[in-house]
Amino acid sequence: MTDLSALAAHETSIQRASSSSWSAVRALRRWFDSNAPAHEEDAGVRLDWGRAAPFIGMHAGCLGILLTGVSPTAAWTAAALYVLRMFAITAFYHRYFAHRTFRTSRAVQFVFALVGASGAQRGPLWWAAHHRNHHRHADTALDPHSPGLRGFFWSHMGWFLTPRAFHTDWPRISDFAGYPELRWLDRYDVVSPVALAVALYSAGTLLARLAPDLHTDGAQMLVWGFFVSTTLLFHATVTINSLAHRFGKRRFATRDDSRNNAILAVLTFGEGWHNNHHFFPGSARQGFRWWELDLTWLGLRMLALCGLIHDLKPVPAWVLAKGRG
Numbered sequence: 100m101t102d103l104s105a106l107a108a109h110e111t112s113i114q115r116a117s118s119s120s121w122s123a124v125r126a127l128r129r130w131f132d133s134n135a136p137a138h139e140e141d142a143g144v145r146l147d148w149g150r151a152a153p154f155i156g157m158h159a160g161c162l163g164i165l166l167t168g169v170s171p172t173a174a175w176t177a178a179a180l181y182v183l184r185m186f187a188i189t190a191f192y193h194r195y196f197a198h199r200t201f202r203t204s205r206a207v208q209f210v211f212a213l214v215g216a217s218g219a220q221r222g223p224l225w226w227a228a229h230h231r232n233h234h235r236h237a238d239t240a241l242d243p244h245s246p247g248l249r250g251f252f253w254s255h256m257g258w259f260l261t262p263r264a265f266h267t268d269w270p271r272i273s274d275f276a277g278y279p280e281l282r283w284l285d286r287y288d289v290v291s292p293v294a295l296a297v298a299l300y301s302a303g304t305l306l307a308r309l310a311p312d313l314h315t316d317g318a319q320m321l322v323w324g325f326f327v328s329t330t331l332l333f334h335a336t337v338t339i340n341s342l343a344h345r346f347g348k349r350r351f352a353t354r355d356d357s358r359n360n361a362i363l364a365v366l367t368f369g370e371g372w373h374n375n376h377h378f379f380p381g382s383a384r385q386g387f388r389w390w391e392l393d394l395t396w397l398g399l400r401m402l403a404l405c406g407l408i409h410d411l412k413p414v415p416a417w418v419l420a421k422g423r424g
């Protein structure tokens with residue numbers, strides 16, 4: 100009898116170990132393929148540590164600066180990549196894919212989707228679908244990231260790391276889901292950031308050999324250009340979900356808790372005029388006054404002058420008139 104119960108206990112522990120290793124395999128697969136079969140608790144709101152490991156790794160990678168030091172080349176590369184990718188996120192992930200505030204060609208939409216995806220904020224369709232749900236349900240129980248309901252950590256990044264947030268809400272983004280190249284980018288959202296990391300390491304290695312006076316190398320370019328720049332880009336972007344629904348002025352009495360915040364507008368190239376944006380999301384411009392700095396709007400106008408995009412939707416006169424005073 101004793102032998103039998105020991106055998107049963109042994110089998111149970113093998114089953115448990117096998118089930119948890121299968122969970123690990125599933126989490127690992129989903130790092131590389133966001134369409135891979137999900138865990139059974141897929142609708143949960145707990146933090147999914149297995150899936151979140153690359154996100155944590157990205158933060159840990161910033162500690163690499165202690166080993167690599169810094170050079171002007173690495174610091175400028177980090178800054179340039181912040182600027183380029185912030186523009187791709189705000190102009191294309193947000194103002195184009197989520198709100199359709201201008202028109203462009205299939206090639207341009209893909210190029211900027213690819214650049215935006217290198218910011219490791221998942222694919223453009225995933226991003227835009229979640230953001231459309233945010234506008235639809237802002238600061239209600241159905242909002243994916245309301246600070247008023249679930250606090251700062253949740254709204255800033257907690258929600259992003261829960262199993263239920265990993266899905267793309269396809270019905271919400273059906274207007275773009277017909278493009279196979281965008282669906283591919285959404286499914287393999289890891290490809291663009293990894294390609295950028297490899298390119299930075301390779302460029303740094305090459306510079307170390309060809310231009311030793313720059314005092315950089317592969318590891319330093321990887322740490323600054325990818326880990327530091329991408330981590331800052333992530334946290335700046337998500338302040339719009341956390342801080343811009345808490346701190347700032349409310350020009351418009353919207354049904355949500357959105358605010359206009361000048362500091363956040365500088366960090367995010369115009370997204371900080373979030374109360375303006377919640378009142379009228381259909382405009383490509385978010386700074387409604389001449390003094391409301393909106394670098395994304397300026398960038399979009401430059402792209403329009405070059406003929407790469409067109410039909411930028413302006414802020415209507417009735418909105419400007421309503422916002423006075």
Ligand SMILES: [Zn+2]
Binds near residue numbers: 233237357377
């Ligand atoms: Zn909002």
Ligand SMILES: [Zn+2]
Binds near residue numbers: 193
């Ligand atoms: Zn929006």
